[in-house]
Amino acid sequence: MERPPADSDINQNQNPNPNSRPRSATKYPPGPYSMLPTTLLFKFINDPINLLSDCVQKYGDICHFKFGRQHIYLLNHPDLIKDVLVTNNHKFVKSRGTQIIKKVVGEGLLTSEGKIHSMQRKAIQPVFNPDRIKAYVDIMANLGLQTSYRWKDGSEFDIHREMMQLTLAIVSKTLFGSDIEEQKAGQVADAVRVLVEYFNRLRSPFGELFEKLPLPSNRRVQRSKKVLDDIIYKMISQRRNEPGMDGRVDLLSMLLGIMQRQSASGETEYEMDDQQVRDQAMTLFLAGHETMANALTWTFYMLSQNPAIERKLLQELEAVVGNVAADESILPSVSHIPKLTYTETVFRESMRLYPPAWALGRKTLQDYEAAGYTIPAGSVVIMSQYLMHRDRRYYDQPDSFVPERWLSEGIARLPRFSYFPFGGGPRSCIGEPFAWTEGILMIAIIAHRWKIRLVPGHNVALLPAVTLRPKYGVLVKAERRN
Numbered sequence: 489m490e491r492p493p494a495d496s497d498i499n500q501n502q503n504p505n506p507n508s509r510p511r512s513a514t515k516y517p518p519g520p521y522s523m524l525p526t527t528l529l530f531k532f533i534n535d536p537i538n539l540l541s542d543c544v545q546k547y548g549d550i551c552h553f554k555f556g557r558q559h560i561y562l563l564n565h566p567d568l569i570k571d572v573l574v575t576n577n578h579k580f581v582k583s584r585g586t587q588i589i590k591k592v593v594g595e596g597l598l599t600s601e602g603k604i605h606s607m608q609r610k611a612i613q614p615v616f617n618p619d620r621i622k623a624y625v626d627i628m629a630n631l632g633l634q635t636s637y638r639w640k641d642g643s644e645f646d647i648h649r650e651m652m653q654l655t656l657a658i659v660s661k662t663l664f665g666s667d668i669e670e671q672k673a674g675q676v677a678d679a680v681r682v683l684v685e686y687f688n689r690l691r692s693p694f695g696e697l698f699e700k701l702p703l704p705s706n707r708r709v710q711r712s713k714k715v716l717d718d719i720i721y722k723m724i725s726q727r728r729n730e731p732g733m734d735g736r737v738d739l740l741s742m743l744l745g746i747m748q749r750q751s752a753s754g755e756t757e758y759e760m761d762d763q764q765v766r767d768q769a770m771t772l773f774l775a776g777h778e779t780m781a782n783a784l785t786w787t788f789y790m791l792s793q794n795p796a797i798e799r800k801l802l803q804e805l806e807a808v809v810g811n812v813a814a815d816e817s818i819l820p821s822v823s824h825i826p827k828l829t830y831t832e833t834v835f836r837e838s839m840r841l842y843p844p845a846w847a848l849g850r851k852t853l854q855d856y857e858a859a860g861y862t863i864p865a866g867s868v869v870i871m872s873q874y875l876m877h878r879d880r881r882y883y884d885q886p887d888s889f890v891p892e893r894w895l896s897e898g899i900a901r902l903p904r905f906s907y908f909p910f911g912g913g914p915r916s917c918i919g920e921p922f923a924w925t926e927g928i929l930m931i932a933i934i935a936h937r938w939k940i941r942l943v944p945g946h947n948v949a950l951l952p953a954v955t956l957r958p959k960y961g962v963l964v965k966a967e968r969r970n
């Protein structure tokens with residue numbers, strides 16, 4: 489697992505944090521080195537996957553480099569990743585990316601730390617219980633069907649844009665129920681788009697500098713935040729003043745219901761005021777749609793490139809859901825989902841090759857031992873799903889789309905963190921059951937009705953921003969199946 493440091497690894501013995509240990513005692517793992525402090529950072533910004541992939545190939549399971557004065561460690565072994573995310577999770581906090589997200593979502597589940605995070609997680613967990621999620625199946629399915637009805641036979645469009653719209657509609661309707669009127673739904677979609685672009689901009693080296701300038705784009709961000717805030721606060725106050733809200737099934741009502749019950753029972757001192765409920769709602773709103781849109785986009789792209797797999801998928805859909813040629817309105821229901829096993833493997837395999845969250849970062853709170861090295865306090869640790877999921881030690885034909893691999897016996901013997909699209913440990917994705925349900929349903933509804941093919945000549949490229957997006961979208965032609 490561990491590769492000994494090479495003589496040429498000239499970035500050894502530079503002390504990152506003089507308070508943690510003496511300069512001479514710190515032995516760094518091997519890694520790329522640049523005389524210019526910002527060179528590696530620019531390489532990372534331009535093509536992070538290639539930079540990290542080179543590191544793994546040249547230096548093995550642990551690798552070290554610096555962005556300016558910041559020490560970075562890349563861990564690329566399931567055991568090392570498990571140690572960080574699960575076993576020693578308390579020795580880490582989330583890294584800079586999360587601080588950026590905080591500017592919009594505040595102190596929600598995605599960004600809070602320590603005791604506050606544990607209390608929030610415990611309070612919110614019931615919202616994502618499988619039984620609760622079943623209540624959303626019909627809402628999700630009907631929105632999928634509406635999208636399908638909108639498409640014209642033979643039309644060309646960017647499927648990423650379509651999936652962003654669809655997943656946003658799903659999260660809006662499940663989160664806020666029927667309260668978002670048509671015209672407001674458009675405003676919400678625009679506002680969320682502006683905020684997602686803002687996250688991506690802030691991640692650039694000059695992002696935080698640009699943020700302070702009176703640019704039109706910054707004013708748009710403030711306006712978008714306000715649009716969402718106004719809508720969310722109005723709904724919170726309506727719900728607070730509404731008796732009998734327990735009967736409602738949307739996430740916002742459940743959030744409010746849960747908080748009120750918890751504080752009244754005296755089980756916890758943690759009580760959410762309107763701003764905290766707003767932060768949670770905004771968190772779920774943003775965390776719940778872009779990752780989903782990417783996952784579905786990459787799935788339809790993969791199906792367009794693999795007609796034999798698509799045929800097998802269709803056989804399953806015909807057998808389980810029924811014949812849509814005979815009845816266009818047939819939809820998968822709750823009872824169909826566990827039977828759509830091949831559909832599930834298609835989704836699983838798509839997230840192996842194109843994990844929507846392509847890398848996770850953590851900051852060490854104290855000196856930390858990994859693979860025989862001491863990682864000093866204040867260092868950043870990166871673990872990449874994209875690299876791990878394509879590692880030949882765990883996957884044959886790692887770059888090919890083979891859903892069947894998930895049905896083989898050997899798959900159960902793979903280490904847990906050789907596949908982790910939803911992270912792991914106490915900070916794993918709380919929306920995972922929601923995401924599986926939504927993913928399987930949307931694949932089943934859309935692939936059953938539409939043959940989606942890439943428009944010839946369209947360049948599909950990766951944009952590893954906060955999530956793994958298609959850089960130029962994915963331009964497709966949709967043909968009605970019957």
Ligand code: HEM
Binds near residue numbers: 609844848910
């Ligand atoms: C395919 C879809 C999705 C993927 C790949 C995904 C991936 C992830 C990952 C990797 C994390 C952990 C981040 C870390 O450890 O730093 C995470 C956290 C989170 N996700 Fe998802 N997610 C998806 C869908 C959703 C949905 C649908 C929701 C909500 C409706 C959601 C809400 C959240 C929240 C609130 C957290 C923070 C959890 C915590 O820190 O306790 N996600 N997600």
